[in-house]
Amino acid sequence: MSTVDILFYLLSAFAIVSATMVLISKNSIHSVLWLILVFFAISGHYILLNAQFLAIVNIIVYAGAIMVLFLFVIMLMNIKKDAEPQKQLLVKLTGVIAGGSLLTLLIAVVKQTIQIQGKQVLLKEGSIGLIHPLGKALFSDYVIPFEISSVLFLSAMVGAVIIGKK
């Protein structure tokens, strides 16, 4: 078992445990903090896959900006802990069973698919995740979607302000 394998298993276990803690935390702020840990684990996976640009963007955009937005909203609302609504136990159990069935079914499908049997993921090598090739592709082939996304941001900003104002 090489170092990369050990890192993969460690990061995976870390991500799954943190994601489970997002669900079972009673306090919303704790959920946000656990979700930030999930994002850090996923960034670690990106680094393991040598997608360095995405790892940094994931930390800056998700763990930095989006999660701070969530924290702001939760602290703004000042929700009392005991007032948080809970679903009935039967509904919760049904949800867990449904999600578990989905997972089991999909894993069974993945195990039997012949197209991906024996395919290997290139870890810690390959240069497509670095800034230089990504920037070249982004500003040559994908420059129009890139510019359109700035319009999307502008419209999202205007929408958020209008919704929040009234």
Added chain:
Amino acid sequence: MSIQYYIILCLTLFSIGVVGVLTRRNAIIVFMCIELMLNAVNLLLVAFSKMYHGAALQSAANTTVGIDAQIFVFFIMVVAAAEVSVGLAIIVMMYRNTHSVDINFLNRLKN
């Protein structure tokens, strides 16, 4: 590392997100679970991109096969940031009107 491990990891994260959406009633937690599902898909896209890149590297030395998936992930992050700002604004508006973030309030959207 085999691609199947990555697929199973991403499926597990996605299913945890699905379970969260189905079992919680706090709108913010439901929203966070949707973010979790988005991130699982992002990780899977990057893993597949590296899978195809590794296969293409054996025939050509400086190929950029698989770079599209990483750009898709970048755009998904862009769209997610825009979506979160609007979604949180809607949740704040809902909280102002009802003084709770109970998602069951939304089952009668009229009035």
